[in-house]
Amino acid sequence: MKIILVKEVESLGSEGDIVEVKPGFARNYLLPKKFAIEATKGNLGQIDQLKKKRMLREQKELERLQQVIDKVEGLTLEFERKAGEKGKLYGSVTNKEIAEAISERLGMRFDRKYLELEDHIKEVGKKEVPISLGKGQTAIVTVIVKAEGAEEATEEQEKEKKKGAREEKPTAEAPVDEAAPESETVTGDEIPVSEDENEDEVKEL
Numbered sequence: 001m002k003i004i005l006v007k008e009v010e011s012l013g014s015e016g017d018i019v020e021v022k023p024g025f026a027r028n029y030l031l032p033k034k035f036a037i038e039a040t041k042g043n044l045g046q047i048d049q050l051k052k053k054r055m056l057r058e059q060k061e062l063e064r065l066q067q068v069i070d071k072v073e074g075l076t077l078e079f080e081r082k083a084g085e086k087g088k089l090y091g092s093v094t095n096k097e098i099a100e101a102i103s104e105r106l107g108m109r110f111d112r113k114y115l116e117l118e119d120h121i122k123e124v125g126k127k128e129v130p131i132s133l134g135k136g137q138t139a140i141v142t143v144i145v146k147a148e149g150a151e152e153a154t155e156e157q158e159k160e161k162k163k164g165a166r167e168e169k170p171t172a173e174a175p176v177d178e179a180a181p182e183s184e185t186v187t188g189d190e191i192p193v194s195e196d197e198n199e200d201e202v203k204e205l
Contacts, residue, residue, distance in 0.1 A: 001026045002039035006050055008057075009035050015054035016047045058135075065137040068106070072131055073139040077101045083124050083147035092120035093145055098129065102141065121145055 001023040008014040009030070012021070018039055021030065030036040037043050077098065082090040099112035116130040124145045131139045 003030060003036040004039050004043055004047065004050070005036050007035045008054075015057070016050035018047075062135055062137075065133045065135060068108075068110075068133060069131075069137050069139045071106050072102065072110075072141060074142075075102065075105060076142045076144065077105070078144045078146065080146050080148045081124075087124040087147065089122050089124065089145070092122045093143065094120045098141070098143060 002018060002020050003026050005013050005015055005017045005019060013019050019036075026036065026038075031038070037046075079093050079097070079101075081093065084090070095112040095115050095117055098115060098117070099110050102110040114131050114133050116132055121127055121143060124147050127143050127145070129141045129143050131141055133139075
């Protein structure tokens with residue numbers, strides 16, 4: 001049975017497309033839900049109008065997607081998970097969790113189907129996750145996974161390192177010049193007098 005789509009239907013087409021489907025699918029679903037109309041001679045005249053409607057809808061959709069891309073591009077998300085010594089997570093960071101984190105940051109619902117992540121993230125580190133919203137709209141989100149308590153442990157190590165450096169630092173002592181003679185303070189009573197000067201004093205007496 002031939003029908004004309006009046007709304008976009010996934011896997012079938014968009015407004016103005018003429019498609020052929022099983023009669024039961026058309027009569028029980030597409031026609032009652034007003035996703036389509038029968039492809040009669042009278043309805044064929046609506047195709048141009050339906051295609052214009054489709055163009056306007058796609059333009060608005062493209063603008064909306066661009067706004068989302070502008071907000072998502074360059075976004076960095078951080079997660080903390082329990083991990084082993086080699087960085088393997090006890091569990092994983094899933095598409096659903098990433099999508100929920102994006103939704104929270106954007107203040108709007110973000111569907112995980114737009115994430116092009118082949119598998120869940122199962123180790124600590126940084127991973128770039130591609131996003132594709134369709135119609136050529138793509139972006140990259142950076143996901144950083146940290147081991148729980150890793151930051152506190154690093155800070156504690158830094159404190160211990162600084163503390164050890166202070167304890168090992170030698171006390172600076174002023175250098176002593178062994179060659180320099182010790183200075184002596186001489187009073188007026190102890191000024192040395194030459195023998196010639198003593199003789200002159202005797203003569204005057």
